[in-house]
Amino acid sequence: MSESAGRLGLTPSQTVGPFLSIGLDWADGPDVVPAGTPGEIRIGGVLYDGAGEPVTDGLIETWQADPDGHFDHPEDPRGAAASSLPGFRGFGRAATDGEGRWEIRTVKPGALPGEAPHIDVSVFARGLLDRVVTRIYFPDEAANVTDPLLAEVPADRAATLVARPDGPGRLRFDIRLQGDGETVFLAV
Amino acid sequence: MTLPHPVAGYRPAPDGAHPPLDFPEYRSTGLRAPAQAPIVVRHRLTEVTGPLLAGERLGPSDHDLTTQHAGEPLGQRIVVFGRVLDSDGRAVPDTLVEIWQANAAGRYAHARDNWPAPLDPNFTGGGRVVTDATGNYSFTTIKPGAYPWGNHHNAWRPAHIHFSLFGRAFTQRLVTQMYFPDDPLFAQDPIFNSVPDPKARQRMVAAFDLEATRPEWALAFRFDIVLRGREQTPFEEPHE
Ligand SMILES: [Fe+2]
Numbered sequence: 001m002s003e004s005a006g007r008l009g010l011t012p013s014q015t016v017g018p019f020l021s022i023g024l025d026w027a028d029g030p031d032v033v034p035a036g037t038p039g040e041i042r043i044g045g046v047l048y049d050g051a052g053e054p055v056t057d058g059l060i061e062t063w064q065a066d067p068d069g070h071f072d073h074p075e076d077p078r079g080a081a082a083s084s085l086p087g088f089r090g091f092g093r094a095a096t097d098g099e100g101r102w103e104i105r106t107v108k109p110g111a112l113p114g115e116a117p118h119i120d121v122s123v124f125a126r127g128l129l130d131r132v133v134t135r136i137y138f139p140d141e142a143a144n145v146t147d148p149l150l151a152e153v154p155a156d157r158a159a160t161l162v163a164r165p166d167g168p169g170r171l172r173f174d175i176r177l178q179g180d181g182e183t184v185f186l187a188v
Numbered sequence: 189m190t191l192p193h194p195v196a197g198y199r200p201a202p203d204g205a206h207p208p209l210d211f212p213e214y215r216s217t218g219l220r221a222p223a224q225a226p227i228v229v230r231h232r233l234t235e236v237t238g239p240l241l242a243g244e245r246l247g248p249s250d251h252d253l254t255t256q257h258a259g260e261p262l263g264q265r266i267v268v269f270g271r272v273l274d275s276d277g278r279a280v281p282d283t284l285v286e287i288w289q290a291n292a293a294g295r296y297a298h299a300r301d302n303w304p305a306p307l308d309p310n311f312t313g314g315g316r317v318v319t320d321a322t323g324n325y326s327f328t329t330i331k332p333g334a335y336p337w338g339n340h341h342n343a344w345r346p347a348h349i350h351f352s353l354f355g356r357a358f359t360q361r362l363v364t365q366m367y368f369p370d371d372p373l374f375a376q377d378p379i380f381n382s383v384p385d386p387k388a389r390q391r392m393v394a395a396f397d398l399e400a401t402r403p404e405w406a407l408a409f410r411f412d413i414v415l416r417g418r419e420q421t422p423f424e425e426p427h428e
Contacts, residue, residue: 023288091239127216129207
């Protein structure tokens with residue numbers, strides 16, 4: 001894709017490095033919704049490297065619609081408006097801990113026109129010169145079968161995009177950066 | 189399910205503007221860069237929206253890293269400022285910009301940074317601001333020092349400030365590093381040189397700006413940041 005004249009060149013991406021918590025760690029980062037929100041679920045897992053070792057200096061960010069499938073953003077076809085769910089932020093951010101674990105507190109997003117419920121995910125870490133992007137889908141969700149993005153993913157790898165039940169109110173979503181069971185990443 | 193809403197996506201980055209994930213000269217990429225090619229997906233509603241985080245996250249001294257403690261940090265006081273634009277030259281207003289950096293001696297206030305340079309009790313190194321209606325931002329801080337790292341024999345990172353930007357959409361999210369002009373350490377730094385296009389690399393280097401210096405107070409460096417611009421035409425999904 002060539003740049004046409006008059007267009008500004010993009011600022012390149014660089015790694016977050018190992019000390020990202022100085023700038024990016026928020027006490028309320030994992031709270032896509034406030035504690036005590038009806039329907040609250042925890043979604044989390046472990047971030048692994050290509051040797052199967054946990055990545056202990058990574059950062060996971062999430063972005064999703066509210067339970068009505070709405071975004072508080074001017075691009076939403078219904079227009080920007082605060083969610084009907086009090087305190088809903090849509091955005092989550094969780095640094096990985098000493099065991100590579102991360103977790104967010106959220107609610108299941110509603111379906112979007114033509115798409116199954118999903119959460120977009122960015123992964124940042126030392127050794128990643130650019131973020132990698134993936135998506136979390138929900139287990140036992142009939143709409144997954146007709147989701148246009150899942151349809152483009154090789155069938156033998158699609159399971160890496162679907163969270164697993166992990167006890168009441170919990171879903172597990174491990175992310176494998178490289179190697180066996182490598183998570184499907186998306187060029188957005 | 190209702191029909192998809194046609195959405196204009198964001199233009200892909202031109203070749204060479206961003207580093208490849210697999211870049212052996214930067215050793216940590218070895219076990220972290222995915223082996224499989226990513227699946228190219230078109231932008232739908234989740235990708236063209238994003239968190240519009242603004243003033244609600246700002247504390248009173250978040251924009252001035254020299255005033256976050258009882259005393260002033262050591263080092264050269266500087267103003268780092270610029271504009272956040274998209275590649276069509278449109279300002280990106282009201283967007284959160286987060287920074288983090290080492291102190292003047294090149295040491296991070298972080299438990300895992302233990303090279304023998306002094307910590308500064310008056311410097312943490314984290315800041316945040318929100319761009320104004322015309323995309324402008326400004327921080328006051330001190331010039332960070334260079335620091336050694338174990339990537340290769342006698343490896344030193346050029347002085348830099350880490351920047352994180354949201355833009356107006358998930359697809360515009362950017363984490364980068366700002367460098368200082370004429371740093372003699374550029375030639376040996378694989379992170380700086382991971383950007384294939386040399387012109388793109390220079391876009392990470394701030395410009396000294398004499399006009400913007402504050403007399404008897406601080407030097408000034410201008411760092412404009414360009415995020416992806418928008419496609420002109422909405423994409424309509426095929427449907428029966
Ligand atoms: Fe750094």
